[in-house]
Amino acid sequence: MNQSEKEIVENRIRALLGSEKIRFGRSIDVIWIALKGTDGRDYALHPSAFFRVCDENRVLVTKFDMYWLLPEYETDADDDDAWDVQGHNYFDDWAKRFNEEYSDTVTVTSIAVKENGDMTVSFSNSMVLEILIETTTDCECWRFFEYHGTDRHLVITGKGIRSKEGE
Amino acid sequence: MSEQSISVLQNLKLKDIHREHEYVAFTFAADDGTGYILMIYTFFRITDGNRILVTETDVFLKDGFDDDLDEFEWDEPGANAFDQWLRDGLPGIVGQSVVSAELNKYNDLILRFSEGVVLSVYSESTEDREYWDLKKKG
Numbered sequence: 001m002n003q004s005e006k007e008i009v010e011n012r013i014r015a016l017l018g019s020e021k022i023r024f025g026r027s028i029d030v031i032w033i034a035l036k037g038t039d040g041r042d043y044a045l046h047p048s049a050f051f052r053v054c055d056e057n058r059v060l061v062t063k064f065d066m067y068w069l070l071p072e073y074e075t076d077a078d079d080d081d082a083w084d085v086q087g088h089n090y091f092d093d094w095a096k097r098f099n100e101e102y103s104d105t106v107t108v109t110s111i112a113v114k115e116n117g118d119m120t121v122s123f124s125n126s127m128v129l130e131i132l133i134e135t136t137t138d139c140e141c142w143r144f145f146e147y148h149g150t151d152r153h154l155v156i157t158g159k160g161i162r163s164k165e166g167e
Numbered sequence: 168m169s170e171q172s173i174s175v176l177q178n179l180k181l182k183d184i185h186r187e188h189e190y191v192a193f194t195f196a197a198d199d200g201t202g203y204i205l206m207i208y209t210f211f212r213i214t215d216g217n218r219i220l221v222t223e224t225d226v227f228l229k230d231g232f233d234d235d236l237d238e239f240e241w242d243e244p245g246a247n248a249f250d251q252w253l254r255d256g257l258p259g260i261v262g263q264s265v266v267s268a269e270l271n272k273y274n275d276l277i278l279r280f281s282e283g284v285v286l287s288v289y290s291e292s293t294e295d296r297e298y299w300d301l302k303k304k305g
Binding site for chain 1: 290
């Protein structure tokens, strides 16, 4: 992404700074992160690329945890879609605990975007969300938008900002 | 895999990168031909400064691909973005030596090459499983 694209991205995602009521969830394999901005608007981040949430010492959850069944559901492993049952995989388990323990208390303390499109979001409980650009192609890596907003979604691909209308 | 065991890669030259279906193997060797093969089963990226040269996910993608709309035989040799990079970009990294091999606090494997290129191998999930292995060549 060139400098001008980076500035466009930084200007858009600045709305997330100070956000609260942060919730993680998923619809099938689309992970969503919902945030309430300081302007009262509801924002969403959809990382379709590899992401992980870490604390200072370890990785707490990653994108691919959604495909790993919790031990109590491993007997369902022969079913290719068993991971998709809400609450049966490691991502859902972590997201439920995060939402219960932190949604009402945690805020976004900083946001950073690199020239390659990687994004880092730091939370007030010392957790950090890293979204890593997963491909060099023009396929989508992450998306930012306002729920029910009129602005176009900001879509980042392996080649920078997707500029085609209607996407 | 410990920091000590990956240190065997230090000073070896990258000789080849080879894709076998969804897995990618990196061959490292000394001048006498002895060396190691690093087999990767997880997400990785090769970067040069701020530029991403290729990623593991490129194996399954190509420009313009939309998995909701398109049929795409990613495993056909040459069909995906990774194979295109192997064809067009590989010479730039092959021949470079490993100047450092380390595991960071998140257990990511980081190999730095002599001309600034970096291979970063990430643990794809929090599950305790094999993400890569290192075997003696030959």
